[in-house]
Amino acid sequence: MSYLINSSKPISSVHQLKSEGGQYIELAEAGYQIPIVWLMFFNEDDFIESKIEYMDGEGNLHYDTISLPCTTVKKAKENIENSHRFFTELFQEPEIAIGYLDKTIALFDELEYEYLILDASEYFYMNIDDAEWHLFRNAFLRNEKAKRFIFEYSGYDEAYLPYPVEEFYSNPHLDDYDRMNNSTALNPAFSDPSYRIRYPHETASSALSKADTASSKKWWQFWKSE
Numbered sequence: 001m002s003y004l005i006n007s008s009k010p011i012s013s014v015h016q017l018k019s020e021g022g023q024y025i026e027l028a029e030a031g032y033q034i035p036i037v038w039l040m041f042f043n044e045d046d047f048i049e050s051k052i053e054y055m056d057g058e059g060n061l062h063y064d065t066i067s068l069p070c071t072t073v074k075k076a077k078e079n080i081e082n083s084h085r086f087f088t089e090l091f092q093e094p095e096i097a098i099g100y101l102d103k104t105i106a107l108f109d110e111l112e113y114e115y116l117i118l119d120a121s122e123y124f125y126m127n128i129d130d131a132e133w134h135l136f137r138n139a140f141l142r143n144e145k146a147k148r149f150i151f152e153y154s155g156y157d158e159a160y161l162p163y164p165v166e167e168f169y170s171n172p173h174l175d176d177y178d179r180m181n182n183s184t185a186l187n188p189a190f191s192d193p194s195y196r197i198r199y200p201h202e203t204a205s206s207a208l209s210k211a212d213t214a215s216s217k218k219w220w221q222f223w224k225s226e
Contacts, residue, residue, distance in 0.1 A: 012068035
């Protein structure tokens with residue numbers, strides 16, 4: 001899995017955020033790939049070395065370090081808005097891909113914390129030899145060299161056109177696997193704000209307390225209007 005995280009501290013891994021008392025909200029997650037549009041939030045110089053933990057196939061817990069991207073939400077928004085020209089150069093027929101870029105920009109709004117991080121540590125220790133982890137930075141060069149890495153990490157296959165974003169989001173009967181795969185490689189996969197995972201996790205009692213407070217506030221507003 002890989003995760004796009006809105007965090008309270010400039011730390012680029014969920015494991016280290018938790019260990020250092022940070023707060024975060026999981027905006028999106030993707031399995032066995034890193035969506036192309038996520039990469040557009042960051043530049044090559046946005047990498048920070050962070051501590052990670054992972055469990056091997058025998059159930060043993062390991063700790064390591066990996067450099068992962070982290071930037072401010074403000075800078076991330078500027079980066080992705082400036083990615084249209086690069087998308088034009090990246091794709092043979094860029095119009096459809098740019099639709100996913102614009103969709104991502106439209107969904108990227110009203111975030112609670114100052115920083116955006118891309119924690120791809122699970123993806124890397126499950127799919128990439130650790131001797132090649134440092135190559136991740138190449139995907140952020142925004143040039144021809146980056147193309148190989150962007151398509152490799154996302155699973156995008158140039159031989160097929162993705163579905164237009166409107167069709168991918170609205171049609172439940174899509175049946176071309178290769179086109180669906182490329183659409184998934186581009187899709188931002190943002191979760192509904194109401195169901196996003198946040199840390200620290202709210203306890204049932206604190207969630208109930210918030211619900212009671214909201215209910216009381218609504219009642220007070222109703223009473224005042226009478």
